[in-house]
Amino acid sequence: MSFFAIARLLIVAAVAGGSAWSANGPANAAMMQDNIERYRVEAKALGQGFEAFSAERGRILFSSSPAAGKPDTPSCTACHTTDPAGVGQTRAGKEIAPMALSRTPDRYIDVKKIEKWFRRNCNSVLGRECTPLEKGDFLTFMASQ
Amino acid sequence: MPLYPVTIIAVAMVLMVSTAVRADERYTPIQDSVVAEECGACHMAFQPQMLPEKSWQKIIGDLSNHFGEDASLDPETVTRIEKYHRDNAADSGWLSGKFMRGLNKTSAPLRITATPYWVREHNEEVPERAWRDPKVKSKANCTACHRRANQGDYDDD
Numbered sequence: 001m002s003f004f005a006i007a008r009l010l011i012v013a014a015v016a017g018g019s020a021w022s023a024n025g026p027a028n029a030a031m032m033q034d035n036i037e038r039y040r041v042e043a044k045a046l047g048q049g050f051e052a053f054s055a056e057r058g059r060i061l062f063s064s065s066p067a068a069g070k071p072d073t074p075s076c077t078a079c080h081t082t083d084p085a086g087v088g089q090t091r092a093g094k095e096i097a098p099m100a101l102s103r104t105p106d107r108y109i110d111v112k113k114i115e116k117w118f119r120r121n122c123n124s125v126l127g128r129e130c131t132p133l134e135k136g137d138f139l140t141f142m143a144s145q
Numbered sequence: 146m147p148l149y150p151v152t153i154i155a156v157a158m159v160l161m162v163s164t165a166v167r168a169d170e171r172y173t174p175i176q177d178s179v180v181a182e183e184c185g186a187c188h189m190a191f192q193p194q195m196l197p198e199k200s201w202q203k204i205i206g207d208l209s210n211h212f213g214e215d216a217s218l219d220p221e222t223v224t225r226i227e228k229y230h231r232d233n234a235a236d237s238g239w240l241s242g243k244f245m246r247g248l249n250k251t252s253a254p255l256r257i258t259a260t261p262y263w264v265r266e267h268n269e270e271v272p273e274r275a276w277r278d279p280k281v282k283s284k285a286n287c288t289a290c291h292r293r294a295n296q297g298d299y300d301d302d
Binding site: 070071072073089090091092093094116119120121123124 | 187188189209212213214215216217218280281282283285286289
């Protein structure tokens with residue numbers, strides 16, 4: 001089974017099981033899937049032996065503390081909390097809705113928004129932009145949460 | 146200059162002020178939806194009336210290094226946001242706003258919370274422990290204490 005098929009299954013399962021899903025849930029899920037697809041095309045184009053996205057690698061990216069970027073932002077969890085289903089907080093005290101797709105179903109839809117925050121947050125935390133592989137892994141992990 | 150037009154202007158202004166809604170007209174709620182969205186993502190979108198033009202130029206000109214974070218935006222959006230802040234800065238009108246108190250033409254503080262006016266308003270009125278409340282977290286979290294800050298109303302408590 002291809003990654004795409006597995007991801008579709010996961011989404012379908014999430015739609016069936018998630019109580020937080022709005023009427024737009026399935027449409028949103030398809031749009032998120034399109035974004036994952038786009039990263040897959042980009043990752044393949046790099047020609048570095050891409051096989052499939054991994055929720056486990058996404059989890060590690062999310063929970064590790066690389067501290068390779070700006071001193072005040074050592075990890076993704078510094079703002080998004082260690083629990084993907086938890087409510088985060090910016091350094092200025094503003095709430096951030098959970099990153100888990102099941103909790104915030106209208107996430108990961110708008111390409112411009114996703115790209116803007118990956119650029120900023122990867123720069124702040126890792127000191128560089130994220131690769132298409134890292135972005136796809138991250139979205140795959142959040143889709144499973 | 147004859148007095149007549151001046152009187153008309155004065156009367157018109159009194160009318161404008163008296164018909165203004167309760168919200169403090171000194172800090173107009175953000176009118177531009179792009180500014181409201183982009184500058185309100187990590188903290189409330191601060192009203193431009195709270196810093197002079199020079200401050201906004203420095204802040205908006207270096208969004209990749211924004212108080213320890215990358216808050217960068219595409220060039221068109223930056224231009225639009227900078228114009229809005231310039232047009233509405235504390236020193237933009239013919240009558241400078243309260244936030245210009247104690248500042249001179251060359252000063253360009255990077256923080257609202259570092260301006261003499263803000264410091265004076267909060268020094269005596271806010272007990273030390275209020276700043277340590279985890280719900281407040283930062284002095285820049287205006288809405289934690291001023292619930293109608295987004296409407297430009299800071300005179301609430």
